[in-house]
Structure formats: C-alpha cells, structure tokens
Amino acid sequence: MRALSKDIVMNDTLTPFIDAHKTNKTHLTVENLNVHIYGKHILKKVNLSIPEKQITCIIGPSGCGKTTLLRCFNRLHDDNSEVKVTGNIRIGNEDIYGSHVEVTHIRKKMGLLAQRPTVLPMSIYDNVAYGPRLYGIKRRRKVYEIVKHQLMAVGLWEEVKDRLKSPAVRLSIGQQQRLCLARGLAVEPEMILGDEATSSLDPLASTKVEELFVKMKDTYSIVLVTHTLRQAKRIADYVAFMYLGELVEFGRAEEVFNNPKHKLTQQYLDGSFS
Amino acid sequence: MMGLSLFSIAVLLLIGLVLFLYSLPTLRDNNTFHLFFTSSWKPFKGEFGFGAFIYSTLYVTFIAIVMAFPPALLCALYMSEYATSTVKRVFSPVIDLLSGIPPVIYGVWGTLTIVPVISEKLAPHFVDFSTGYSVLAGGVVLAIMILPLIVSILIEVFTAIPKGIREASLSLGATKWQTVKKVILKKSLTGIVATVVLAVSRAFGETIAVLMVCGNFTDIPQSVFDACYPLPALIANNYGEMMSIPGYESALMFAAFLLFIIIVIFNAGSRLVLYRIKKNSQS
Ligand SMILES: Nc1ncnc2c1ncn2[C@@H]1O[C@H](COP(=O)(O)OP(=O)(O)OP(=O)(O)O)[C@@H](O)[C@H]1O
Ligand SMILES: [Mg+2]
Numbered sequence: 001m002r003a004l005s006k007d008i009v010m011n012d013t014l015t016p017f018i019d020a021h022k023t024n025k026t027h028l029t030v031e032n033l034n035v036h037i038y039g040k041h042i043l044k045k046v047n048l049s050i051p052e053k054q055i056t057c058i059i060g061p062s063g064c065g066k067t068t069l070l071r072c073f074n075r076l077h078d079d080n081s082e083v084k085v086t087g088n089i090r091i092g093n094e095d096i097y098g099s100h101v102e103v104t105h106i107r108k109k110m111g112l113l114a115q116r117p118t119v120l121p122m123s124i125y126d127n128v129a130y131g132p133r134l135y136g137i138k139r140r141r142k143v144y145e146i147v148k149h150q151l152m153a154v155g156l157w158e159e160v161k162d163r164l165k166s167p168a169v170r171l172s173i174g175q176q177q178r179l180c181l182a183r184g185l186a187v188e189p190e191m192i193l194g195d196e197a198t199s200s201l202d203p204l205a206s207t208k209v210e211e212l213f214v215k216m217k218d219t220y221s222i223v224l225v226t227h228t229l230r231q232a233k234r235i236a237d238y239v240a241f242m243y244l245g246e247l248v249e250f251g252r253a254e255e256v257f258n259n260p261k262h263k264l265t266q267q268y269l270d271g272s273f274s
Numbered sequence: 275m276m277g278l279s280l281f282s283i284a285v286l287l288l289i290g291l292v293l294f295l296y297s298l299p300t301l302r303d304n305n306t307f308h309l310f311f312t313s314s315w316k317p318f319k320g321e322f323g324f325g326a327f328i329y330s331t332l333y334v335t336f337i338a339i340v341m342a343f344p345p346a347l348l349c350a351l352y353m354s355e356y357a358t359s360t361v362k363r364v365f366s367p368v369i370d371l372l373s374g375i376p377p378v379i380y381g382v383w384g385t386l387t388i389v390p391v392i393s394e395k396l397a398p399h400f401v402d403f404s405t406g407y408s409v410l411a412g413g414v415v416l417a418i419m420i421l422p423l424i425v426s427i428l429i430e431v432f433t434a435i436p437k438g439i440r441e442a443s444l445s446l447g448a449t450k451w452q453t454v455k456k457v458i459l460k461k462s463l464t465g466i467v468a469t470v471v472l473a474v475s476r477a478f479g480e481t482i483a484v485l486m487v488c489g490n491f492t493d494i495p496q497s498v499f500d501a502c503y504p505l506p507a508l509i510a511n512n513y514g515e516m517m518s519i520p521g522y523e524s525a526l527m528f529a530a531f532l533l534f535i536i537i538v539i540f541n542a543g544s545r546l547v548l549y550r551i552k553k554n555s556q557s
C-alpha cells in the first residue's frame with residue numbers, strides 16, 4: 001500500500017481506503033494529483049482509487065473542485081494552457097498523462113455526461129454513430145446495429161425509432177441526456193463520468209437516468225459528481241467527499257453516510273454548510 | 275422595435291424608389307435589353323450600355339470572395355480553435371485594426387505593389403500585354419480588404435458555439451481537426467453563410483480601393499489581366515461631371531439603381547439559403 005498524503009486531513013481516510021481495496025478491484029488510481037488554474041491551487045494532493053464496476057459519487061460544496069477532478073480523468077484540461085496538472089492518474093495499468101499516450105485513446109475509454117445534454121448538431125442516428133464512425137466503422141449494417149443496441153440500452157429506442165433521421169435537438173432534455181449516454185456507450189468505454197448529469201432534468205427523467213446508471217454498473221465503472229446528497233444515498237456504492245480542493249474522505253457509501261470519519265464530512269452531511 | 279424595423283424597411287424602399295425615379299429617363303429612352311447586355315458607353319451620343327459595368331462588378335467581387343474566403347476560414351478556425359490565449363491576445367487587435375484601415379490606403383498600396391507585380395511578373399506568362407490595372411488587381415485588393423472582416427466575423431461565429439459541444443466531441447475520442455470538420459463547421463454553417471453574404475455585399479459596394487487599381491476601362495474584360503470598370507467606380511468617377519450631358523445623370527442614377535438591385539437580390543437570395551439550412555438542421 002502506498003503511503004498516502006501526510007496532511008492531517010488525509011490521515012483519517014486511510015481505513016476506508018484499504019477497505020475499498022479489499023472488496024473491489026481498483027479501476028482508476030489517482031496519486032498526488034495537483035491542479036493549478038491561473039496559478040491558483042485548485043486540487044491539492046488528491047489520492048483516490050475508483051473501484052471497478054461500482055458507482056462512486058463525488059460530493060462536496062460548490063467550488064471544491066469536483067468538476068476539475070473529473071475533467072482530469074479524460075484530460076479535458078489539455079487544451080487550456082492555464083491549467084497545470086501534476087501527479088499520476090492510471091486507468092488499469094495505463095498512465096493517463098504518460099508522454100507516449102494518445103489523448104484520444106484515453107478519452108475513448110471514458111464516456112462523459114455533462115450537466116446539460118450536449119447533443120451534436122446532427123440527427124439522432126448520427127449522434128450515436130459519431131464515435132463508431134470516428135474509429136473507422138463504415139459498414140452501414142454494423143453502424144445501425146450499434147446505434148440500435150445503444151439506444152435500446154438507454155431505453156430510447158422505442159421513443160425514437162421512427163425518427164432516427166430527425167435532428168437530435170428536437171428531443172426533450174431528458175431524452176437528449178439519454179441520447180448523450182448512448183452516444184458515449186457506443187465507443188465502448190470502460191468508465192462513465194457524469195458531472196451532475198441529472199441536475200438539469202425533471203424528476204422523472206432524472207430517475208430514468210439514475211436507474212440506467214444502476215443498471216450499467218455491471219458493465220462499467222461509474223463516477224458521478226452530484227450535488228444532491230439524496231441521489232448519492234440512493235445509488236452510490238462509494239463516496240468521495242471533497243472540500244476546498246482536498247479529498248477529505250473516501251469510502252463505502254454506508255460507512256461515509258452512517259459513520260463518517262471526519263468532522264467536516266459529518267457537518268456537510270448534516271447540512272451545516274453546502 | 276417594431277417601429278424601428280418598419281422605419282428601416284421604409285428607408286430601404288425610399289432609397290430604391292428615389293433611385294428608380296431618377297433612372298426613369300434612361301429606362302424610357304433606351305431599349306432595356308441594350309441597357310443590360312451591351313457595353314457601348316458613349317454618353318455624348320446618348321448610348322448607355324451597362325453590360326461591361328455589371329460584368330466587371332460581378333467579376334471583381336467573385337474573384338475577391340474566392341480568394342479571401344478559404345484563407346479567412348482557416349485563419350478564423352485557427353484563432354478560435356487552436357491559438358493559445360497569448361496568440362489570441364496579440365492577433366485579435368491586429369485583425370480588428372486591419373478591418374478598420376480606410377479603403378483608400380488599400381488602394382494606394384495596391385497601386386504600388388499589386389499592379390506592378392501583375393504587369394511585370396504575372397501577366398507576361400499569360401498575355402502579351404497588361405498595364406497591371408486589371409480585374410485581377412481589383413480582385414486581389416478587394417480580397418485583402420475583406421479578409422480581416424471575414425476573419426473577425428467568423429471568429430465571433432465560432433466562439434459563439436458552446437464549449438460543451440466541442441468537449442462532447444473530444445470526449446468521444448475525436449481529434450481537434452475531426453471536431454472542427456464534423457461539428458464546428460456544421461454547427462456554424464448558417465453563421466458562415468451569413469458572413470459570406472455580408473462580405474459579398476461589402477465587396478459589391480467597395481469603391482475607392484477598386485477604382486484605383488482596376489483600370490476603369492469600359493469594355494468587357496477578356497481576361498483577368500484586362501482593365502475593367504465596376505459600377506461603384508463608374509458612379510464615383512463621373513458624378514459631378516455629368517451635368518452638361520443630357521441623360522448622363524439619369525444613366526448614373528440607373529447605375530446606382532442597378533447596384534442597389536444587385537445587393538437586394540443577393541441578400542434576399544441568401545436569406546432563402548439561410549432559411550433552408552436552418553429548416554434542415556434546426557440547430
Ligand atoms: N477554467 C477555469 N478558470 C479559472 N478558474 C477555474 C476554472 N475552472 C475551475 N476553476 C476554479 O476551480 C475551483 C473548482 O471549480 P470546480 O468547477 O471544479 O468546482 P465544483 O466542485 O465542480 O463546483 P460546482 O459544484 O459548483 O460545480 C473553483 O474555485 C473555480 O473558480
Ligand atoms: Mg462542477
């Protein structure tokens with residue numbers, strides 16, 4: 001076991017950390033991750049192990065760095081020269097920030113769901129086919145099968161099968177978000193990253209997407225940033241609590257929720273601040 | 275708002291109407307077919323054939339757009355998608371500055387550089403003789419003039435596209451170039467068309483810079499190395515001198531009316547194109 005950060009804050013998290021290792025294989029490892037944006041220290045020495053085929057929820061007050069952390073995973077900070085990322089992130093045994101690693105290869109391993117659905121300016125069909133076509137799948141039959149399969153996986157097929165060629169923006173917001181999920185799944189990722197993926201949806205659509213996450217954790221490792229504690233309580237297997245750029249506590253959901261190790265976590269869960 | 279829009283429509287109609295009324299004598303005294311399709315221009319004899327002027331206007335504008343658009347598009351894509359913030363900080367003001375330079379300066383510059391290059395270096399490879407004052411010179415100067423305009427509007431168009439859409443494409447494993455080709459260009463198609471329309475309208479009406487380098491010779495140019503005479507140049511060169519010749523003023527008014535009509539038709543046509551695109555993509 002690697003020595004973790006010596007921050008006082010971090011010491012308390014050691015126990016659940018080991019716990020996580022015992023029960024589930026680690027899929028994504030974050031070691032000593034530091035992020036500076038415009039010279040400001042945004043993420044401070046984050047160490048984290050995302051377990052395989054589980055739902056990990058990242059919670060914490062606004063501005064604590066949840067989004068920043070998530071975007072490190074698929075290197076979305078690459079294009080912004082004002083963001084400096086140091087430390088080590090591995091998916092499986094592969095170093096995400098390794099000098100020889102293709103960024104497209106890394107991104108293909110993770111499907112990203114944004115806060116608001118971001119459909120591409122094309123038809124429903126082409127949205128899902130976008131990824132597979134990028135990777136050189138040309139045969140119509142094959143593309144069609146992928147599209148159909150993934151639309152079924154997100155429960156959208158019945159709703160859209162008669163209008164696959166119509167622009168994706170005509171779908172409802174909830175449908176659009178599921179379409180984005182299907183689009184992400186079509187590149188056969190290993191992980192799904194969601195950044196408050198249900199926060200712009202109405203309760204019903206939100207529940208649908210939530211159910212999908214639960215269903216999909218048999219196949220994918222899922223990391224969700226969420227603002228709603230209730231949602232985390234409903235679906236999280238593991239919870240990471242962040243505060244002011246530090247990872248304060250990480251562990252199995254029932255541990256963190258029922259018996260938090262750190263005072264800050266307790267206060268956040270009690271609603272003392274948000 | 276409504277009132278203002280009505281007002282601007284009224285102004286437009288009024289301009290068109292006044293120009294039309296003033297050009298009535300020309301329309302009455304000449305065979306319409308001759309006006310449009312012949313190029314005999316003899317104000318003293320009362321012969322007014324606008325063929326060469328119309329042709330020159332369209333020709334110069336066409337060359338300018340064809341030459342300016344591709345580099346402008348690439349430049350704008352570079353600035354909005356690839357350039358680091360430092361590069362942007364340096365070049366954005368430069369582009370704005372370029373589009374603010376008065377046309378006459380482009381004209382002088384064209385006379386001093388483009389014209390000699392055409393007459394000495396370029397034309398001898400293709401034709402026996404060229405003064406350099408030509409369709410090509412007009413097109414090149416005009417292209418250089420409208421390039422910064424196109425670039426700065428296109429940058430606006432591209433930066434208006436939400437970041438999330440780029441990130442959606444990138445996070446599916448697309449490269450930047452793939453994202454540009456398949457998403458950015460598609461998303462901004464209406465904006466690009468609108469930009470070209472604006473640039474073309476601007477090019478149609480550009481007077482001084484073109485007038486200084488295009489030779490102002492009333493004949494249908496046989497090649498791009500021949501002189502030409504676009505409508506705005508005709509009006510600017512002769513307005514004020516036409517008082518003594520009967521029918522001349524009306525003929526120049528008719529030239530202005532033609533220019534007006536060309537621009538209105540062109541804009542209406544492109545509205546239609548934009549509408550079609552919007553309807554098809556709904557995005
Ligand atoms: N591109 C950027 N430029 C400047 N500062 C940034 C940028 N991105 C993030 N930050 C800063 O980094 C900190 C963390 O932001 P981040 O978006 O990761 O927080 P968050 O936990 O996702 O918050 P929220 O719950 O509100 O989404 C904030 O203080 C924010 O101002
Ligand atoms: Mg966030």
